[in-house]
Amino acid sequence: MRRSASRSRARSGLLRVDQERLNTGVNRDLRATLKAAHRDKILRLWRDAELAESVLLQISDADREAVFVSSSGQARLNELFRRVQRRRIGCNAVRTVVQQRDCMKRLRGNGGSRSALRDEGIGIMGDYGSHRHIARLLISARVAPAVPGAGKPVVEMDGRFWSLASPEDPVHRAPALPSHSHSAASSDHVDGPRRR
Structure with missing residues (x-):
């Protein structure tokens, strides 16, 4: 499987692996790679399938810096919603920005972003x-x-x-x-x- 979060794309396939099909060296993660001669034997499940957008990777550097400038998780989340509009922002992005327990509380009304940004x-x-x-x-x-x-x-x-x-x-x-x-x-x- 290979994915690109910045492009929101993934590809996946199946292959029965044995030592004959692997290169002799390994990378720093101790993962072996497939010999080029055997790549055509991969049964492709999908190619360039759409992944959920990784909003934090796809916003501009300036917007990302502005989001993370505050030490307050609530302020960071408010800034994210100011800067990223008309796009789905998933729970993982909220967790990453807030960096606190019960991060979804920071989203709700009653003091969260929903009420803070309403004005x-x-x-x-x-x-x-x-x-x-x-x-x-x-x-x-x-x-x-x-x-x-x-x-x-x-x-x-x-x-x-x-x-x-x-x-x-x-x-x-x-x-x-x-x-x-x-x-x-x-x-x-x-x-x-x-x-x-």
Whole structure:
């Protein structure tokens, strides 16, 4: 198996290995390598398969440095969500940035990034059914009140219509996200994406 986290690609194959098919030297990790003459005998399972994006490897050096400049795990996570928007940020990236126990607590409302960034207009959707419905459109992004007739996809949250903010849009406090503990029939119901 070979993978490239920076390219988000992987390849894998099977081969029954014996000493005849291996090079005589070993590398520093004491792993032997396959002789070039036997590489065509590998049964390819997949080639250039897509891996989950490694966000921390794919952001710019300047953004990565800005994220890690603070000694506070909460401040680092807030900066990550400011700088990386409209992309999925997985749990491993959150753990790496926070470097604390119960790192997911730093993400939630009630003092975490979700509440800290709301005044900056940034909504952070989680892996809850009510949030996934919104995230089909928004993921982690700055939002603005929807403008009728703009032709942008919109969602209804917190009693208003919202769409992705453009750089020119003024900053608005982000809407409260629907509760993940209520059923879709509750008052927290979110209407499906539509165009206005």
